[in-house]
Amino acid sequence: MLRRNFLRSGAAVAGGALLLGGGAAARVAAAARLTRRAAPIADAGAFPRFVNPLPRPARVDLTSGGTANLVMAQTTQDLIGGGLGLSTPVWGIGLHKALADGIEESVPVASPGPTLVARADTPVVLTWQNALPARHLLPVDVSRHWAFSDTGYTIAENGVPAIVHLHGGHTEARSDGHPEAWYTATGTVGSLYQGPRFTHENSQEAATLWYHDHTMGITRLNVYAGLAGFYLLRDERELAHIAANRLPSGPYEIELMVQDRTFRPDGRLAYPAADAQWPGQVGTHSQFFGEVVLVNGKAWPYLEVEPRQYRVRLLNGANSRFFRLSVNGRWPFPVWVIGGDGGFLERPQLLDRPLLIAPAERIDLVLDFREVAGGTFDVGNDAAAPFPHGPAVTSPTDRVMQFRVNQPYDRSVPEPTLPSALRESAYQVPGTPVRTRRLLLAQTIHEDGRAVPMLGTCERGVLGWSDPVTEAPGYGDTETWELYNATDQTHAVHLHLVQFEVLGEAPFEAEQDPETKALSRVSLGSFRRPNGAEAAPKDTVRVPPHHMLRLRAHFDRRGEYVWHCHLLEHEDHDMMRKFVVA
Template identity: 60%
Template sequence: MDRRRFLQATSLTGGALLLPHPGASPARATPGGGLPPVDHPLHLTPIADPDAIPRFVNELPRPSRINLPNGGNRTLVMSPTWQDVLGGGPGPRTPVWGFGQAGGLGGTSVTWPGPTIVARKHRPVRIHWANALPFEHLLPVDTTIHWAYSHTHHTIADHGVPTVVHLHGGHTGPDDDGHPEAWYTLGGATGPRFTGTRFRYDNDQEAAALWYHDHTMGLTRLNVYAGLAGFYLLRDDRELALIEQHRLPGGPYELELMIQDRTFHPDGRLAYPDIPDTSSEWPGGPSIRHEFFGQVITVNGKAWPYLEVEPRQYRLRLLNGSNSRFYRLSVDGRWPFPVTQIGADNGFLHRPHRLDGPLVISPGERVDLVVDFRDHRGAVLELTNDAPTPFPKGAPVAPPADKVLQFRVDRPYDRRVPEPRLPEALRGAPYRVAGTPARTRRLLLLDGRDEFGRPKPRLGTVEHGALGWDDPITENPRVRTVEVWEVFNTTYETHPVHLHLAHFQVLGRAPFTATRDPETGALSDIRVGPAQPPDAGELCPKDTVMAPPGRVTRIKVCFDKRGVYVWHCHILEHEEHEMMRNYEVV
């Protein structure tokens, strides 16, 4: 596609938003008081002292909503903007990238997170994802890894920043899935799997909290970190009936919470590790990190906000949108108020599950909670995090990243709104993937090193060992068949494994021992211990599952759309550095 045709395909109407011209520079932080710097060995330039950033002085932002109960067409543009992320009075504003709705009076400003799209089951939505990103990245780009412009003559300065949007959790055809090689730019460059910028979502699945985010080959970690993510709430008749019958909180008492960690420069700009590990083989320049853990926790694009609530029940739609950080959430290790999980990634649990301990949520996962503040009028409660980095046996979480959100139960109780009564059952029966498995595949998670000596986690199979992105496809299920995938984790940490297209049933986990080939990583002499059932919060349709170290995690999957998709670790730094593979439904 030539530049003129591409720009015509991605043109916006209505004048609500303007595209940057080629050569435009990214936004810079506006002048302000600034923050005290601290030295950090992973940054070429100083970073802001996270302890100097005020906590719980800014109200939680609520993303705007695009309500599409009858389906329809929309244009969302990806563009630079400035945002008050740090708050606390006059000070630096942060340049970020976000999404905004384009078109006349319906246009909305560009924000991080993007507007929440609210859709309805069986009412298709078509979204034109317009790339208006600049010709310079906000963050350091590592060109030594496999990324969008590898093996091309393209540059960001000449062609712009590539992007493609994936609807995470969506039951979507391959041309609309946001494959990492379907990227495109404002300057007219496109990836080898590019099929267009207008994606169709059939919404032929049950009610769930999905999310949309950038999925560009080799840039996902940076583009998501810059702000390219948002919620997509899918409704169905069952969920709407539960809300209308006052069995679930709705309206202003349903809130989406996107939890992400960030680091900042003293002038308010986003900071990301930009020097490599010391290595004699390293040629110099920006380098991907093995993992990234920011010390500033943001919720809906605001650092450590507070949320004022009534002494009543609220429905909280939680998303871990962080690059690498797991969260183990509680109020200082316990729940002083009732917290009930009613669903996860792709739908409801069979029955509500009352939490009796901290809630663990990995990158990419969503959790649907009902939180009851009725007995805590006037209380101030802090949501805390004590998940080690990396999870589960890494370093203890360092303050101030142990704080997430403050609840203030100080709003007057609105007696005109009936108090919900949770149903005994949320679905007719426990979720099951029906059908006899056509085969069982044995997949592999393993550690490795790249040519520069950097950590490079890999995917593969038990029989072949480690496999790369360009190796032949080994997972080729037949359409409308069911398979069991057994994921053997030989690494030292938990990996959140995500499949595009498919929703699966978690069958359980078991410890294992094996002999590993020192060259390929292939396993032999495998001995599997007693099986452990899935956690109570996993008994629903899932698209992302935690695969703990030294365990085989078993899932049951039905593949019902032909095409090429990907499966990968949802730690974005792992995904970007070869922990992602194609699979094809044939």
């Protein structure tokens, strides 16, 4: 488990002062010293913060439906910035789309990929080309179950396997991006491969969705390499709010993908091999916490804004890191929560505490800068890694990005007035539950001594990927799932296919079988109802340690899907199970 205590090599540049204060020549000299270091990790504290403008992903309009061709390929980007000249090979997404009258639209390969903007009940067909090279950017742990296990395939001969999942999408099984539906540039395919054309009917309400790689056993590596992007879904309700000037829109609607990465001295991405013992490493590789915070693919950027309201679509795209965001523990300007993963809250809620967001969660916000013209605000992070009982966060990952309220106010654009109600009533999953499942989150020790987080049922204990399916809802069934977290850290549990309703959570005590990890004699403490974005439609939910979280979901598409922890190292290390809608 990779904690925050990497041992720096050589003499550290104190607080990045040399880089920030010495001009271009000093920055270049400092970069040269970084590249000469012998250790595999560059000193993240030497990288300057808040000197890079925030990139904004290209947006592609798919609201009229139709088709688009996307490609996964390698490119080079300056993720670190600051004038250091350290370019980073990454895997990104490009797009080609035919328009009317022979006009074509192309978006170059980049990470994050282009933001796809679609419309509810207007299908789109996406064809994904795998053009990844025959060498991974990062070390692949072949001792774990992954796409090529027991096949005889190798990346050098067969290419890198990849498959894209539309996270949060109400998607038919063949287009869901199942981990075993992967394919390579050479035509080698997984057991559930059904082609590279994915149909998204968009049969759900407006939401902040995202797409990312979901390949069996190497999702953590492919996403870390860069295969991710936003997918914004509009519907009539949202468009009516925008038309009536009740929500910020146009240039005042911004998506923010927050991630963490670690770099080698020459600017390449760094990630440990299975048998690597990096200086200062403690434990096993069941989690990874990078030391450089990226927003939209740039280290610690700043965003210049007008003294007005902005809509921010926030995504935690990190592998394992939680973020708890604030400005010195508070919000010096109003922050309204208006939605969660899959849609709007019933009404806007004013945020009165730091904002906690787990990997894969999305939160829809309105930030109001009207009363803070001229201000500069560093958005900080104080979430322990692992969360919540790991070491306290320290510099440089205690900062995420900076807002500068320094742009002239455009009086030609009318200021929106947030509605008192965003939807007709509180979100509820339809149907009466036909059964309640008691599901388990637990940790075991692998035969090689590594800690392995796993899923299962309270009655049977932990179960692996290849164990028989235990979750098989009937077509059209509504079910209650109770998630019992018997570990000491918070997990982010994601169900494919559905947007579920969080009913609440409670601490629990139980007896646990030392071998199977099954629970018995379970007693619950006081029950807490959802608040904030938890009350919106959800597809990913935080389950605190030694708590039971209860949710309700409606299963209305047939086929095989998966549910898993979205801490990607956990997912890849067997914390994922199939479910089948019969």
